[in-house]
Amino acid sequence: MDILRSIGRKRAVSASGGLEGQVGFLLRLAQEASFAAFARRTGEAALRPGRYAILSLVGAHPGISQTALGQAAGRDKSTLTPALADLEKRGLLRRDRVAGDRRSYALRLTPAGRAMLTRLAAHAAAHDRDLDALVGEEARDAVLAALRRIAGGWGES
């Protein structure tokens, strides 16, 4: 509930001011609203966006190293250390020593981690259906494609 209280309380409902046409601001508001809605949906099971991203990425890439995970998540490796320790402490993932290279760890979800991810994925699916309802089913794919384009392409140059 902590999560619910801290996010999405006050929002810029109609943040007029020449600003609504600006992509970055809109993206920020949209992201916050989307997360707040997701957190409301998942309730107690909620994981902050960062943790959820880690769980998803590890779930999709079992055995991934911390460095590779950091790159995939767009964060420095040093950022991951406490986050991974937290997820490990909660019993959601394991860090196994790698045979070939004793410097690195192979990250994997525990059964509890997989269960959590499954549960959250169900919520995410419902959440995505809300998106359809909100923007229309045809527009939805276009919007996601655009976001992907922005996320990937705009970083380049």
Add this chain to the structure above:
Amino acid sequence: MDILRSIGRKRAVSASGGLEGQVGFLLRLAQEASFAAFARRTGEAALRPGRYAILSLVGAHPGISQTALGQAAGRDKSTLTPALADLEKRGLLRRDRVAGDRRSYALRLTPAGRAMLTRLAAHAAAHDRDLDALVGEEARDAVLAALRRIAGGWGES
């Protein structure tokens, strides 16, 4: 340059993992990429997203109070105190005592603040043209409309 260094260095280029289909994650990546591109464009003149939002909102609503500004920006009023002090120190805005109510301040841009906003708005326009190039001119309006819908509607229930 500080700003440029701190943002948009490492990105999740192809953050596969069942996660790319998830709106929230995409929104986060898109926002960061968009801001990084904007910061790259504005260079020295860069203002962090929060400051920029304040400047835009005050520019559009001269005389707005801090509490009202906080609501418009979706942030608690206590958050604004240091941000406004900073903008005031930089000579970009003024906080004038209000005649009728001596508790509150009326926020206004200084000439320097207006100039800064104008300059940034020009960059923002160029930035928006990049968006057109990235997602196509027709899709652009649909995308912005969708984001507005998400930001506004999804917060509701």
Add this chain to the structure above:
DNA sequence: TATTGTTATACTCTATAACTATA
């Protein structure tokens, strides 16, 4: 020398709660 992960440190942004000065 280079790489993996950790630690030390610092900075930004955010929130809540308690405070003041007004209303």
Add this chain to the structure above:
DNA sequence: TATAGTTATAGAGTATAACAATA
């Protein structure tokens, strides 16, 4: 009592740099 703004405090998230262990 209620509101506008400030201050004190705390927490999350992020980064850079230096480090130890290993390659």
